[in-house]
């Protein structure tokens with residue numbers, strides 16, 4: 677999978693892609709991420725990329741020309757399966773969305789800053805808009821990193837244990853059950869006996885019950901879906 681990210685703050689995205697699971701996916705050749713610095717497409721000597729909004733109001737808006745020039749250049753080089761705009765005023769990212777995106781070959785992500793981008797960019801180029809939750813971030817970069825992490829880990833062969841992505845919280849609309857490792861007793865706190873029993877069918881039943889219990893307590897909304 678190839679992911680291009682158009683950003684005004686490429687440095688914000690370098691660290692997430694140079695560590696952990698994403699780096700391994702990139703090293704294995706399963707994913708490539710290309711950062712496109714919007715400043716390179718800015719207007720005039722000052723490489724202007726933002727301007728005051730029509731109609732007045734606080735906050736700058738990313739201008740149409742630099743983004744259009746950048747997107748047109750990329751679209752001329754390859755076909756993208758989706759052109760995604762990261763913005764808080766969109767539907768919230770969910771596991772099924774990440775699952776679907778993990779099957780794509782080429783994705784272009786536009787991250788906003790300030791008050792966002794000129795609406796005409798969204799009208800003309802964007803095929804999908806994604807928010808990562810009901811709170812506001814300074815820019816879309818960290819949100820894009822979250823999206824890429826959730827998608828790249830689902831690409832077959834990225835995770836060491838092939839099955840572990842399938843047992844994540846949310847894959848079956850349930851939160852994960854509690855997990856334990858050694859020691860069996862720490863300061864008097866014991867690991868549940870069932871997990872030490874070796875009775876795997878019973879352990880699976882226990883895990884399902886705990887997952888349901890936790891979901892009922894913390895996220896009853898998931899059970900309505």
Ligand code: 6GU
Pocket residue numbers: 762763764788806807808809810811812813814815816819820
């Ligand atoms: Cl995608 N962008 C920004 N700036 N804030 C957010 C977000 C995105 N998702 C949640 N908050």
